[in-house]
Amino acid sequence: SVNPPPTIITSSPEPSTNSVSFCNKSASFQNNSVFGRNLNILLKALLNDTPSPSEMLKKHVQGIDPDKAYGYSQCFFTTVSHGNCSLCIERAVQQIAVECAHAIDVTLFYDDCRVGYGARDKSSDIWEFFNPVLMYDTFRQNLKKVWSMIRQEAPLTKKPVAFAYGATPLDMAFGCAQCYNLSESDCIAQFDGLFNSANYTGARFMAPDQFFRYETSSFFTGGVPFQILAPAQSPLGSMVTPSSSIQPSPKHSHGHVSLLVVILTTIIGGCTLLLVCIFLLLFIKNRHPKLFGSSKVVLEHPSTETKFFKGCLMFSYEALRDATKDFLQENKLGQGSYGVVYKGILYDGSEVAIKHLSRHSTQGNEEFVNEVAIITSIQHKNLVKLKGCCIEGEERLLVYEYMDHKSLDLSLFGTHVLNWKTRYNITVGIASAINYLHEESEPRILHRNIKVSKILLDINFQPKISDFVLARLFPEEQSFIDTTTFLETTGYLAPEATHGHLTEKVDVFSFGVLLFEIISGRKNQEIGLQNETLYIVDKAFRLCEEGRLLELVDPRLEGDYPEDQATNLINIAMLCVQGDAFRRPKMSNVVAMLLDYATIGSPMLQNN
Numbered sequence: 001s002v003n004p005p006p007t008i009i010t011s012s013p014e015p016s017t018n019s020v021s022f023c024n025k026s027a028s029f030q031n032n033s034v035f036g037r038n039l040n041i042l043l044k045a046l047l048n049d050t051p052s053p054s055e056m057l058k059k060h061v062q063g064i065d066p067d068k069a070y071g072y073s074q075c076f077f078t079t080v081s082h083g084n085c086s087l088c089i090e091r092a093v094q095q096i097a098v099e100c101a102h103a104i105d106v107t108l109f110y111d112d113c114r115v116g117y118g119a120r121d122k123s124s125d126i127w128e129f130f131n132p133v134l135m136y137d138t139f140r141q142n143l144k145k146v147w148s149m150i151r152q153e154a155p156l157t158k159k160p161v162a163f164a165y166g167a168t169p170l171d172m173a174f175g176c177a178q179c180y181n182l183s184e185s186d187c188i189a190q191f192d193g194l195f196n197s198a199n200y201t202g203a204r205f206m207a208p209d210q211f212f213r214y215e216t217s218s219f220f221t222g223g224v225p226f227q228i229l230a231p232a233q234s235p236l237g238s239m240v241t242p243s244s245s246i247q248p249s250p251k252h253s254h255g256h257v258s259l260l261v262v263i264l265t266t267i268i269g270g271c272t273l274l275l276v277c278i279f280l281l282l283f284i285k286n287r288h289p290k291l292f293g294s295s296k297v298v299l300e301h302p303s304t305e306t307k308f309f310k311g312c313l314m315f316s317y318e319a320l321r322d323a324t325k326d327f328l329q330e331n332k333l334g335q336g337s338y339g340v341v342y343k344g345i346l347y348d349g350s351e352v353a354i355k356h357l358s359r360h361s362t363q364g365n366e367e368f369v370n371e372v373a374i375i376t377s378i379q380h381k382n383l384v385k386l387k388g389c390c391i392e393g394e395e396r397l398l399v400y401e402y403m404d405h406k407s408l409d410l411s412l413f414g415t416h417v418l419n420w421k422t423r424y425n426i427t428v429g430i431a432s433a434i435n436y437l438h439e440e441s442e443p444r445i446l447h448r449n450i451k452v453s454k455i456l457l458d459i460n461f462q463p464k465i466s467d468f469v470l471a472r473l474f475p476e477e478q479s480f481i482d483t484t485t486f487l488e489t490t491g492y493l494a495p496e497a498t499h500g501h502l503t504e505k506v507d508v509f510s511f512g513v514l515l516f517e518i519i520s521g522r523k524n525q526e527i528g529l530q531n532e533t534l535y536i537v538d539k540a541f542r543l544c545e546e547g548r549l550l551e552l553v554d555p556r557l558e559g560d561y562p563e564d565q566a567t568n569l570i571n572i573a574m575l576c577v578q579g580d581a582f583r584r585p586k587m588s589n590v591v592a593m594l595l596d597y598a599t600i601g602s603p604m605l606q607n608n
């Protein structure tokens with residue numbers, strides 16, 4: 001029982017600017033198409049007719065089949081005021097124009113609202129968001145208290161309700177909810193189901209007729225203020241008066257004076273409690289900013305069982321164990337220094353490569369997921385797509401798209417001879433992907449482990465570089481030493497990198513060595529060969545000096561290649577493996593040289 005429930009506001013009632021968009025770009029439209037014009041009118045209607053606290057969701061339809069556009073806007077009035085609702089929707093529509101231009105199927109979320117449109121009515125889609133950090137016991141207990149109040153009040157009032165509970169500000173649970181057109185029993189049943197499956201320290205559920213959200217910190221932005229439930233036992237000692245004792249009791253009344261004393265005591269006690277809470281929350285916020293950081297969310301799409309983290313899939317360990325038949329040896333694709341790679345088949349039948357990381361980075365769960373989410377947003381047609389990740393306890397796994405022809409070494413050094421055109425195409429693809437990582441992606445990435453086994457080939461022999469994610473996930477010295485030790489033994493390591501000098505020129509050097517391998521069809525280091533032919537780089541410089549460059553080209557091609565193109569490639573490789581890092585070209589220059597023979601500089605004759 002809680003009486004009277006004081007309210008607190010711990011963050012400014014500014015509408016939140018966290019947004020997540022889902023634009024399905026597989027279907028697109030032209031601005032001047034009939035659908036495009038319908039959509040334009042529809043978006044204007046959504047902007048002019050925003051939801052009010054009594055209806056929460058607004059639907060609009062524009063045009064006739066087959067070019068009909070359906071759209072809706074929804075505000076979560078538990079956290080947002082009526083005025084800020086229109087602002088939120090306005091921002092969402094603007095954001096869609098930036099992020100999802102021309103996509104037919106779009107849903108965009110802000111913390112306080114969502115806007116969706118498409119060629120079908122999407123307004124009844126249900127979405128769930130999770131904070132990827134698992135719940136701990138005290139928080140669960142506190143949430144239970146919040147939940148019981150929500151369950152008691154939300155179904156009855158149909159109005160937004162918000163409660164907070166916690167014996168210490170560190171493990172406070174903040175929750176709010178609202179049911180709209182649901183019957184009381186349906187609303188209760190939904191809440192019970194949601195609470196029973198709540199496993200994370202933050203989550204939200206968004207349906208057309210129901211909304212709930214809970215977090216470890218206040219997320220008030222002008223909707224309903226949280227009512228703090230009085231803790232049974234408080235570390236604040238006598239500062240917190242149990243709610244039952246602050247009630248004036250007629251039995252012990254001493255007339256008006258004692259009633260006044262009780263009221264004054266109640267008010268002073270309440271205010272003191274409020275001030276102490278605010279002070280403590282601010283103190284802890286300063287000391288532990290992460291606890292109060294803006295919530296990172298994982299999304300669950302209505303039509304699948306999959307969870308997302310800012311567009312990146314989060315797999316359960318169980319799902320990946322099933323996909324690989326309990327990491328069956330037969331499904332093993334290979335083993336690298338970061339762990340074993342398995343082939344897996346997901347529940348939807350799609351093939352994936354699952355890397356079971358054997359070394360754990362020093363990052364916490366949230367940092368790991370954040371990092372993966374950033375990398376997921378990096379896209380280039382010649383980078384292997386990271387489909388998602390899994391974090392459970394000590395287990396960390398990365399899920400990649402499956403590449404039918406596996407790694408380039410298998411095709412290049414195997415019995416089948418790769419023709420020149422394919423080799424040239426592979427070279428251009430790799431160069432443009434490294435250039436993207438160095439000069440265009442956000443964040444910029446040094447791969448540090450470019451080599452033939454990191455180039456994967458899809459069904460059409462299109463090359464894709466793998467493991468650029470690991471360059472970010474394991475940036476610390478430990479992995480650098482391990483990686484370079486390995487690179488050194490296989491001849492890909494730039495001389496300056498042995499002294500720990502890591503720049504993008506280290507990748508350029510490795511690319512040069514790889515290029516020699518592609519041209520010659522032999523490993524950069526052939527054990528058993530004479531000293532001067534042992535390393536392909538040494539051999540190349542010797543042949544260059546002797547004017548016999550083309551002897552480097554794979555003899556298995558039997559001369560079936562354009563000589564000028566081969567000469568160009570060898571020259572580029574030689575520029576890349578120069579001992580002096582400053583003389584090596586940048587990857588953007590390499591790409592330009594690959595595509596335009598005229599710009600090539602003269603190869604250096606000395607590899608030092």
Ligand SMILES: Nc1ncnc2c1ncn2[C@@H]1O[C@H](COP(=O)(O)OP(=O)(O)OP(=O)(O)O)[C@@H](O)[C@H]1O
Nearest residue numbers: 333334335336337341353400401402403406407453
């Ligand atoms: N996405 C994928 N699709 C198909 N096969 C893959 C995929 N990713 C990796 N493999 C296979 O798994 C093998 C091991 O890959 P991994 O990247 O772990 O190690 P590596 O490159 O051989 O060595 P290291 O990581 O130590 O440098 C690769 O050689 C490749 O054949």
